[in-house]
Amino acid sequence: MQTRVGCPQQNGYTESFVSAIKCECIDHMIFFSEKSLRRAVEQYIDHFHHERTTKCRRRRPITKVSII
Template identity: 40%
Template sequence: MERVIGSIRRECLDEVVIFNELHLRRVLKSYVDYYHGTRTHLSLDKDCPRSRPIQPPRNGRVIAVPQVGGLHHRYERLAA
């Protein structure tokens, strides 16, 4: 639990100015979605808890998809 709280603090809350409780809840929900769906974890062999398919180069060029208000990004291939 301490590791997750530390990750939330270092990767999210240290970088964002929180205005009120509603804003905090939105930021934390966005970060949790990023944490489970995009962020790689060494204990999972650099995969995320919600596994994603490997996208081969023939699927197109790589684009950055902003997450957590642009604080982090997910990279995907854009079909041509």
């Protein structure tokens, strides 16, 4: 499903993730290559899914759900 340009409220989960990765990861680092950026993003995604806490989960880490 595509969303309209300029309407961030149509995809709240994606907007939340992009905001979090920019604020918590990318804004605090200087990247000299695409490889270092990719490595940082991969590590942040792992952190986001396994260690990061959220308000809605009462500050407990998110558990990974497997989809069959």
